Amino acid sequence: MTVAVPGLVRPRDVDEAVAVLADGAARPVAGATALLVDVARGAGAPSRLVDLTTLDELTALDPAAGSGLGSRRVGAAVSLARLVRSGGALGTAAAQIASHPVRLRATVGGNIVAPGWPHDLRTVLWALGATLEVAGPAARRRVAVSLDPRTLAPQEVLVALHVPSTPATVVAGGGVTAGRPALQVVVSRSTGRAAVGTSGWRRPLPATGTAAAAGTDIGAVLGDELVGLGVPRLVAHDLADRSARPAA
Numbered sequence: 001m002t003v004a005v006p007g008l009v010r011p012r013d014v015d016e017a018v019a020v021l022a023d024g025a026a027r028p029v030a031g032a033t034a035l036l037v038d039v040a041r042g043a044g045a046p047s048r049l050v051d052l053t054t055l056d057e058l059t060a061l062d063p064a065a066g067s068g069l070g071s072r073r074v075g076a077a078v079s080l081a082r083l084v085r086s087g088g089a090l091g092t093a094a095a096q097i098a099s100h101p102v103r104l105r106a107t108v109g110g111n112i113v114a115p116g117w118p119h120d121l122r123t124v125l126w127a128l129g130a131t132l133e134v135a136g137p138a139a140r141r142r143v144a145v146s147l148d149p150r151t152l153a154p155q156e157v158l159v160a161l162h163v164p165s166t167p168a169t170v171v172a173g174g175g176v177t178a179g180r181p182a183l184q185v186v187v188s189r190s191t192g193r194a195a196v197g198t199s200g201w202r203r204p205l206p207a208t209g210t211a212a213a214a215g216t217d218i219g220a221v222l223g224d225e226l227v228g229l230g231v232p233r234l235v236a237h238d239l240a241d242r243s244a245r246p247a248a
């Protein structure tokens with residue numbers, strides 16, 4: 001199969017990227033992991049691609065802890081592999097996405113935006129109370145991450161995520177190996193939100209989040225809520241028992 005190679009634009013900055021996208025014919029590209037598969041599967045190849053991977057604003061990554069900032073900024077063109085290496089609750093969650101070779105190229109922004117693909121980071125970002133920084137023809141805007149799949153307008157670029165630096169708990173287990181757990185639970189006591197996930201299956205845990213926000217021991221609530229979702233009792237209670245573990 002022959003895949004057409006469209007023209008590639010390397011903008012100097014985000015404003016230029018947005019200006020090139022304004023005619024509606026060009027599309028942003030980052031790691032191209034989803035885009036190439038889409039084109040190979042028969043989706044129309046865009047006539048022009050705007051490369052986001054060389055823009056400083058999109059490749060900058062704040063450290064996971066100790067920055068002294070109220071929130072951590074993660075550029076949208078940061079690869080999932082780099083996010084994993086940077087640690088924190090988000091890095092721990094990103095380690096469950098795809099495989100290492102895919103994570104070396106796939107970006108955070110692509111995971112949140114790519115239409116028709118799983119968006120495993122979304123539920124975690126929602127639990128952590130993160131916001132998205134989006135640049136469009138009119139202005140920049142900040143929007144809270146919601147559970148609804150959010151589609152950016154074609155002319156818009158996801159520039160960065162802003163993730164509150166408040167501590168979160170991540171527990172994982174139930175898998176064949178510790179490095180590839182069957183389930184992972186992320187709990188933020190500051191937002192009062194919790195989420196459970198396995199690759200391609202992520203959902204909120206309302207009762208656990210409420211218990212966390214109230215400062216009560218989440219163990220019993222978490223175990224019951226996981227069992228209610230159909231998680232085997234042994235796995236659910238194993239995760240609940242370890243629920244006090246701090247973020248890696």
Ligand SMILES: Cc1cc2nc3c(=O)[nH]c(=O)nc-3n(C[C@H](O)[C@H](O)[C@H](O)COP(=O)(O)OP(=O)(O)OC[C@H]3O[C@@H](n4cnc5c(N)ncnc54)[C@H](O)[C@@H]3O)c2cc1C
Pocket residue numbers: 027028029030031032033034035036037052076077096097098099102105106107108109110111112113114115117118119120121152156157158159199200
């Ligand atoms: C083999 C495989 C396994 C996978 N497994 C998982 C999984 O287990 N869980 C999961 O959640 N995901 C999974 N994915 C999806 C993966 O996370 C995405 O393919 C990847 O994150 C997309 O990032 P990218 O940089 O490669 O995006 P690209 O392929 O470059 O772009 C994808 C789309 O997003 C748009 N886009 C990208 N960045 C931006 C931006 N900053 N602003 C605006 N638009 C943008 C592009 O225009 C395009 O439409 C898998 C993908 C593959 C190929």
